[in-house]
Amino acid sequence: MPLTKEDIHKLVDVQRDDAGLDKLQAEMDVIPRRIAGLRDGLEGAKAKSAQAKAKTQTFEKKKKEKELELAAKEEAVRKHSMELNQVKTNDAFKALQAEIDRDKAAGGQIETEILEAMEGIDASRREEKAAAAECKEAEARAAAEIGGLEKELAALKARHDAMRAQRDQAASGLPDEMMRVYNHARMRGKLDAIVPVDGGNCSACRISLAPQMIVEVTKAKSLVVCESCQRILYKAEPAAKPA
Numbered sequence: 445m446p447l448t449k450e451d452i453h454k455l456v457d458v459q460r461d462d463a464g465l466d467k468l469q470a471e472m473d474v475i476p477r478r479i480a481g482l483r484d485g486l487e488g489a490k491a492k493s494a495q496a497k498a499k500t501q502t503f504e505k506k507k508k509e510k511e512l513e514l515a516a517k518e519e520a521v522r523k524h525s526m527e528l529n530q531v532k533t534n535d536a537f538k539a540l541q542a543e544i545d546r547d548k549a550a551g552g553q554i555e556t557e558i559l560e561a562m563e564g565i566d567a568s569r570r571e572e573k574a575a576a577a578e579c580k581e582a583e584a585r586a587a588a589e590i591g592g593l594e595k596e597l598a599a600l601k602a603r604h605d606a607m608r609a610q611r612d613q614a615a616s617g618l619p620d621e622m623m624r625v626y627n628h629a630r631m632r633g634k635l636d637a638i639v640p641v642d643g644g645n646c647s648a649c650r651i652s653l654a655p656q657m658i659v660e661v662t663k664a665k666s667l668v669v670c671e672s673c674q675r676i677l678y679k680a681e682p683a684a685k686p687a
């Protein structure tokens with residue numbers, strides 16, 4: 445297949461762009477994972493807030509139950525106090541009075557429990573408030589970070605698109621056979637699909653090349669592929685040209 449030095453240079457440029465595209469793609473790939481990580485991190489703060497809320501509700505429920513219990517005891521005391529006037533015997537009077545005293549004592553105990561529940565409500569409401577503030581702060585922090593990452597991703601994508609266009613433009617004029625060999629090597633994980641010869645060796649797999657092959661590579665008039673690693677071979681130009 446006929447080739448020119450120009451084709452070789454262009455393919456080296458394409459490879460440089462492909463390497464740049466791979467690097468940009470790798471940078472882009474981590475961003476959605478980082479965003480997901482930030483969102484996961486928020487779940488902890490939300491759970492803490494929900495926990496504090498549930499605790500408040502438990503205390504509120506207990507307070508309500510105890511208030512009903514207290515009301516029942518107070519009602520019993522009121523009822524039995526009225527009955528005291530109607531009892532006929534001393535024993536019955538004493539028994540009823542004892543029951544009233546028991547209910548009053550129980551009522552006092554329930555009042556203490558109500559106070560404890562109220563203290564619990566106050567404490568857990570404070571926790572709730574702190575957790576909600578923490579949650580809000582974490583959300584704001586995460587939103588700012590996510591916003592930054594999304595911007596970063598958009599910028600990377602724009603660079604990727606521009607480089608991709610440049611790469612495709614450079615590749616479009618190259619011989620099909622050359623691109624087929626190049627793409628095949630890259631698809632098989634050989635990202636350096638075109639490599640310079642190094643002395644008498646392939647610079648990638650280090651196999652010693654036949655002298656005739658070196659001549660072909662130097663002439664750059666046809667596609668020369670390393671028989672060992674299937675990479676395209678070229679002769680690197682000396683970096684500094686004499687003025």
Ligand SMILES: [Zn+2]
Pocket residue numbers: 646647648649650651670671672673674675
């Ligand atoms: Zn090789």
